[in-house]
Amino acid sequence: MLLISKPDNIVTRHTIQLPHLIPSPRSIPSPFPFLIPVAAASTAPIEKIRSASTELLTSESLKELKRVVQPAYEEHEDISGQLQTERQERQKASDRYLSWRNGFLFKRILKHNFAQRKTDSETAEAKVVELEEQLRLTTVATHVEFAKERAEPYFRMRDEFAALSQCAAIWDMKSSQATNKFRERTIADSRLDRQRVLFSLGSCDLIQWEQKLPHLQNANGGDLFLYPGFILYRAAREAFSVIDFHDLTGNAVLVKFHEEQGVPSDSTVIGQTWAKCNKDGSRDRRFVNNYQIPIALYSSWTLKSKTGLWEEFHFSNPERLQRFVEALNAFVSSFGNTG
Numbered sequence: 001m002l003l004i005s006k007p008d009n010i011v012t013r014h015t016i017q018l019p020h021l022i023p024s025p026r027s028i029p030s031p032f033p034f035l036i037p038v039a040a041a042s043t044a045p046i047e048k049i050r051s052a053s054t055e056l057l058t059s060e061s062l063k064e065l066k067r068v069v070q071p072a073y074e075e076h077e078d079i080s081g082q083l084q085t086e087r088q089e090r091q092k093a094s095d096r097y098l099s100w101r102n103g104f105l106f107k108r109i110l111k112h113n114f115a116q117r118k119t120d121s122e123t124a125e126a127k128v129v130e131l132e133e134q135l136r137l138t139t140v141a142t143h144v145e146f147a148k149e150r151a152e153p154y155f156r157m158r159d160e161f162a163a164l165s166q167c168a169a170i171w172d173m174k175s176s177q178a179t180n181k182f183r184e185r186t187i188a189d190s191r192l193d194r195q196r197v198l199f200s201l202g203s204c205d206l207i208q209w210e211q212k213l214p215h216l217q218n219a220n221g222g223d224l225f226l227y228p229g230f231i232l233y234r235a236a237r238e239a240f241s242v243i244d245f246h247d248l249t250g251n252a253v254l255v256k257f258h259e260e261q262g263v264p265s266d267s268t269v270i271g272q273t274w275a276k277c278n279k280d281g282s283r284d285r286r287f288v289n290n291y292q293i294p295i296a297l298y299s300s301w302t303l304k305s306k307t308g309l310w311e312e313f314h315f316s317n318p319e320r321l322q323r324f325v326e327a328l329n330a331f332v333s334s335f336g337n338t339g
Helices: 060-101 111-138 148-164 318-333
Strands: 002-005 011-014 034-037 046-048 141-144 170-178 190-196 199-202 213-216 223-226 231-236 239-243 248-258 268-274 292-305 310-315
Touching: 060 111, 060 239, 148 199, 148 213, 148 318, 248 268, 248 318, 292 318, 310 318
Parallel strands: 034 190, 034 248
Antiparallel strands: 002 011, 002 141, 046 170, 170 190, 170 310, 199 213, 213 223, 223 231, 231 239, 248 292, 268 292, 292 310
């Protein structure tokens, strides 16, 4: 059970039932897709791999949750700004008071001014204390109450995510472009525009929880945080969505990548190709400066939702993704009998 505490101490209960979503990479038969980096010279249409706007992504079942979080966060940000200003004023008032209190002359000959400085310092301190308490009351926090049979799969999934984040390379796929194999003299099916990103265990100031969360950095949209009851998509300070696991579909596959930027240390090279090759993969001898390229075996994980989520990540270590996907499936399945 996930409990969202609102600032006025009213608790919104949101019970979810999660389906079994994502196949393991080992369940995908060969042959695998052939992929290479994007090339500016290609004339094929470019398909952007990115999610819809945050206004559209929130699941219907979680719109009430967003309505709870949005105003509380806006108030939290407003108070945070006021608190920063008042802390600066407190410091100034304290410095003015202490400069006379620690001295000898002015506090004796200008007693009224000295008393005013003391009052100003105490007033500034009181304002800061009041705003700090207001800030605490406006913090949206999650309280997770779930049985051991559900807690264990979540934390196991989180452990496997931590291992997944240790891949030597994780890429976010930004766009895809079909190749013209004949004209480009390649055996690759697609060209991909990719960017290195980081996965980590972290936190999000929007909805706080005492536990560390799986955090997926996103190069082409909002970062994703995997809470026990939903996915938080955070595009900007006040632009976010919450996605129900019910609305999520995923796919994990193995891919062969023509790696010209250095094969990561934890990847497997499964073959070689040429910058320019014949249909059968052999070297095209018409090109003088033709060079050999290693083919690395990676894994691809695609996430989509009914509301428009579309993210694709590649991992240098397929085994780590496989273990994470299996742990995620086990966590998802643990909610199968929830009403």
